[in-house]
Amino acid sequence: MRRRITERARRIPRSVLAIGAVVVVVALVVGIAVVGNLVTTLFRTLAAAPPAVDTKIVVADESKAAQAARGDGADADQTAAAQWLAAQPTTYWLTPEIDPIDEVWDRVAHLAAEAREQKATLSVAVYGLPDRDCGNHSAGGLDPDSYREWTARIGDALANASDVRKIVILEPDSIALASSCGSIEDRAGYLRTAVDGIRGIDTWIYLDGGHSAWHPPAEMAGLLRATGLLSDVRGVALNVSNYQDTAAEFDYAHALSDQLGGLHAVIDTSRNGAGPAGSEWCNPSGRLVGSPGGTYGDGVVDTNLWIKPPGESDGSCNGGPDAGTWWPDAAVELTREQR
Incomplete structure (x- = not known):
């Protein structure tokens, strides 16, 4: 047999x-x-609820507003503006110039400790992409290998804060600018490196989604789809560092979501209280802070946040200092109806 x-x-x-x-x-x-x-699926199942209306984000004691409020040489209005802004929950921007590879872990750990103490959500913008801002006002960033190490250390520090909810605004302008500099393929590769290093339980990542006055929804949806990252993130961040009306951004978020299978969004309302100044985006005059974070939301827009810190310059234009530098006069103007 x-x-x-x-x-x-x-x-x-x-x-x-x-x-x-x-x-x-x-x-x-x-x-x-x-x-x-x-x-x-496990990451998403184990995570707490995503950001929503009434989400409170951390007030960082080392924000530039807080540093300005403690400094000397400012007049009474400048000091009052800095003090008021220092008390507002605002996303903290991680950049390799201020928080380099050997220091960024400690920075994130400190921010997480503050969030824990305040019973708040930690919100950070990661802003160190190779060829950042395509050589414009915020030019800089890291080389690819350093970027991988830097974002991995950020991810490790976030993972260490397992009891804190984390929001990550990943590389503002990186995708919306891809069609005018570099290539979406190159940028998608760098963003993949960052997502792989950062994602984890209770960490909600939002990619750059531009804003309603930049790319039409179909065009922006195509750029986002080309990254291949949409299944690995929560959604997109809209209006970051811009001034578009909140209602227009809600409409834009819904148009993107319809084309991208229900993608979610957060909207930056830190400086849109007076709406846009035509097509001017770099330090336009007459602007105001917008609605506090956690005010609005629906089935697509998780909530609004203050992402761009009010009082920080957009760049050396319209009388402003270098991008990201504290500008006392802008802080006074933005808060003129709040103090």
């Missing part, structure tokens, strides 16, 4: 054996994909 079985085995056609091998390989590939999906 054993001999007959062996003889039958010898008579199995090679084509059948080849098909069997293919089936095994396909099964392995499918199994790997299933495991990957299960891991992504």
Whole structure:
């Protein structure tokens, strides 16, 4: 009997054996994909509720507003503006110029400790992409290898704060600018590095989504789709460092979501209280702070946040200092109806 079985085995056609091998390989590939999906699902299942209306983000004691409020040389209006802004929950921007590779872990850990003490959500903007801002006012960033290490350290520090909810605004302008400098493929690769290093339980990542007066929804949706990252993030951040009306951004968020399978969004309302100044985006005059974070939201827009810190310059334009530098006169103007 054993001999007959062996003889039958010898008579199995090679084509059948080849098909069997293919089936095994396909099964392995499918199994790997299933495991990957299960891991992504696990992150989402174990995480607490995503950001929503009434989300309170941390007030950082080392914000530039806080530093200005403690400094000397300002007049009474400048000091009052800095003090008022220093008390507002605002996203903290991580840049390699201020928080380099060997210091960024400690910075994130300190911010997480503040969030824990305040029973608040930690919100950070990660802003160190290679060829950042395409050489414009906020030019800089890291080389690809350094960027991988820097974002990995940020991710490790965020993961260490497992009891704190984290919002990550990942590389403002990076995707919306891709069609005018570099390539979406290169930028998507860098962003993939960052997402892989940062994502984790209770960490809600929002990619750059531009704003309603920049790319039409179909065009922006195409750029976002081309990154290949939409299944690994919560959604997009809109109006970051810009001045568009909140209602226009809600409409834009819904248009993007309709094209991208229900993608979510957060909206920056830090400086849109007076709406846009035409097409001017770099330190336009006459602007005001907007609605506090956590005021608005719906089934697509998780909530609004203060992402761009009011009082920090957009760049050396319209009388402003270098991008990201504290500008006392702008702080006074933005808060003129609040103090």
